[in-house]
Amino acid sequence: MEIVVSTRNKDKFREISRILKDHRISPLSLENFPRAPKNIKEDGKTFSENACKKALKVAYSTKYLTVADDSGLEVEFLNGAPGIFSARFAGKDATYNSNNEKLLKLLKDVPDAKRRAKFICCVAIADKDGIVDIVEGKYSGCIGLKAKGTRGFGYDPIFYCPRLGKTFAQLNPDLKNKVSHRAKAFAKAKKVIINYIKGKKIKE
């Protein structure tokens, strides 16, 4: 079954499509739907509200089963910031680099024990009639002292996983896609999608 992945972020699309892909699911990008809504305003107060908005708008417009991921990084020392503002932490024209620099600056001289952080990924699954389900995945680690590694995207170079002894940007992409917040959330989303497909077949 073809499903739409409602994201304009190519890095997220690459990870999501790799995690979701199997013989039953073909992920389609928004590039296949030129009339799908652009610049969906992320004005929710939670990851879940934003994920639902991104999934519903695209599902209504395309009529396809749609998944949307709203994700970000919560830093304990900053009381959960940047959180839902992760993409634009350093301002309206933020880049991955400027976000990372801002975060490292805010944590300058903060000792290791207080640099705990977690990635959150909330996934909303919707069809043309509304939300089908909402699932979430988390991954805990800490913010390193400087950027390391060239893989991944976003905050990956400064997100250190003590269990793996590496930043997310130093991981082989296949490993990140097995263990990350996104991997956990989309493993749950995959079950929801497969049940949805089975339910549809029974009705037909």
Ligand code: ITT
């Ligand atoms: P869409 O809304 O179009 O999906 P976006 O990039 O704006 O694209 P979000 O609002 O969900 O998506 O913001 C997610 C931000 O959180 C992303 O831009 C990164 O800065 C950060 N982020 C999320 N997952 C990440 C990951 O696996 N590694 C590093 N940074 C991540």
